[in-house]
Amino acid sequence: MLTDDVEQMEISPSAMVTMEDIAVRIRDQDGAALLVDYGCEGSSRHTFRGFRSHQVCDPLVEPGSCDLTADVDFAALKHIVNANGAASHGPITQNAFLHKMGIRERTEALLKSATDSQSTRLVSDYEMLTSPKKMGHRYKFMAITRRHRHSPTPF
Numbered sequence: 001m002l003t004d005d006v007e008q009m010e011i012s013p014s015a016m017v018t019m020e021d022i023a024v025r026i027r028d029q030d031g032a033a034l035l036v037d038y039g040c041e042g043s044s045r046h047t048f049r050g051f052r053s054h055q056v057c058d059p060l061v062e063p064g065s066c067d068l069t070a071d072v073d074f075a076a077l078k079h080i081v082n083a084n085g086a087a088s089h090g091p092i093t094q095n096a097f098l099h100k101m102g103i104r105e106r107t108e109a110l111l112k113s114a115t116d117s118q119s120t121r122l123v124s125d126y127e128m129l130t131s132p133k134k135m136g137h138r139y140k141f142m143a144i145t146r147r148h149r150h151s152p153t154p155f
Contacts, residue, residue, distance in 0.1 A: 010048060010070050019077050023084035026144055032152060033144040039072030040140075041091060047071035074142055081144050089143040089155035095136035098129060100154030 022033050039047075050059030050066035057066050078088040107126045111119055130136040143152050 010073075011076075012070070012073075015072070016076065016080055019080040020084050022144060023081045023086040026146055027085040030146055035072075035077070035091075035142045035144070036094075036139060037072040038138045038140065039074055039091075041074045041078075072140070074140055077142065085147065087145050087147045087149065089145065089151050091140035091142040092155060093132075093137045094139035094141065095130045095132060097141040097154055098136075103130065 025031070026033065048059065048068070048070045050057045050068055052066040059066060059068050074091045081088040103126065107122055110122055114122055128134050143155055145152060
């Protein structure tokens, strides 16, 4: 719902159409979908940005020289899924998803036979993927299933 203080809103009509297609297909033919992206649950503003060489840049400087992106509005996607007869689960953070899927246990198992350089890399990668200050809270996971199914692991 819009409020009077909204000056800018980022909407992706093609994402809504695609989500409707996925929801209807799952409703009618069964199956499941797992969505992974960065974003929040609710509308966001000022997330449109460019990336060049893994660094944020102004997307309007040197048009065509960077990748363009904006955060996903998971609440809008959930609304489309549920309105079209499928069930949404999540979103949950990447940290929560990976831990519920056993990333800590897998990392510990790999560390037992890793060389020093492999151990350093494993710990660094684990931290990058799960830390709330890095990718752990930035990326979200959302699942879509048919209604009246149990929530899929790890939701």
